[in-house]
Amino acid sequence: MTIQVGDVVGRLSYHCDVLFRVLTITDRWTTLVGEEMRLLADAPIDDLKPMSVEERESEKSWVKEQEDVSYRLFRQDAKLMKRRQEFQAGSGYEETPHFFEMRGRVLHIDGDANYLDRCTSLYNKLGVPVYGVHLEEKVMPTQIASLMEMVQPDILVVTGHDAYSKAKGDRNDLKAYRHTKYFAECVRTARNAVQNRDSLLIFAGACQSHFETLIRAGANFASSPDRVNIHALDPVYIASRLSRTSFTETVNLWEILRNTITGQKGLGGIETKGCMRLGLPYTDNEGETPQ
Structure with a gap:
């Protein structure tokens, strides 16, 4: 069977452990992007196996289970946070006032257009305001300043695809990483x-990114401490938790990482306050309430 751009394949040398989409084909070599993981890889075309519909559905079913668990955990925590915030804000009143939430606005810059669509859909499902932009990773640094000025976000997510290659250097050599720089x-x-880490909250990185460099550069959360792959939706769960946590509270690091699909091996961060603010009174003029 002929391999074509857009096909879903596995690498025989890695026992087809990760599903990839074929991005480019040049002189019998291919560039691959993870179907569910934010991983970029090169492989000879002879090392690729087209994945059958059954194999793809089996993998997607397992991933969907993990996504459902993360979503349920997030919703449970969101309900508990909302009840606690309403109780604290309404204490001392004879009747409970109706507050509204101004949730943190996310600027999500993604190197993968398909992943950006999935991420923005999840943000909307979680009730988080987002402005999404698709840019190739190499172009991102040239556009970040103008996007920041235009969007004025509370939370910045910079992600896409990355990879670490032992053949190009050790774990501390940035030249061994595709897009970390x-x-x-x-x-x-x-x-x-925005120098205050509680005034602009930043998540940065993708699969196997150099975690320490991203944190030192100023990120609040980043990937990947153990240089492992991270799931396409992991940045969304972190940004959404920050968006829906009060600016008076510090997010629990264990809880925010627990809600991701990858967990501590792929994601880490520093103590950070949320950026949601309660408002009063709640209005429903023409069905619109500030987020």
Whole structure:
């Protein structure tokens, strides 16, 4: 069977452990992007196996189960946070006032258009205001400043695809990473504009990214401490938790990582306050209430 751009394949040398989409084909070599993981890889075309519909559905079924668990955990925590915030804000009143929430606005810059669509759909499902932009990772540093000025986000997500190659250097050599340097440059630019880590909350990185560099550059959360793959939706769960946590509260690091699909091996961060603010009174003029 002929391999074509857009096909879903596995790498025989890795026992087809990750599903990939074929991005480009040049001289019997291919560039691959993870179907569910934010991973970029090169492979000879002879090492690829087209995945059958059954094999693809089996993998997607397992991933869907993991996504459902993360979503349920997020919703449970969101309900508990909302009840606690309403109780604290309404204490001392004879009757409970009706508050509204101004949730943190997310600027999500993604190197993968398909993943961006999935992420924005999940943000909307979770009730988080988002402005999504698709840019190639190498282009991101040239556009970050103008996007920040235009959107004025509370939360910045810079993600896409990345990969670490042992053949190009050890774990501390940035030259061994596909796109970490571009993510880090974006973080530094954004952090120079807003230096307080509780005034602009930043997530940066993708599969196998150099976690330490991204944190030092100014990110609040990043990937990947153990240089493992992360799921396409992991940045959304972190950004959404920050968006829906009060600016008076510090997010629980364990809880925010627990709600992701990948967990601590792929994601980490520092103590950070949320950016949601309660407002009073709640209005429903023409069905619109501030988020």
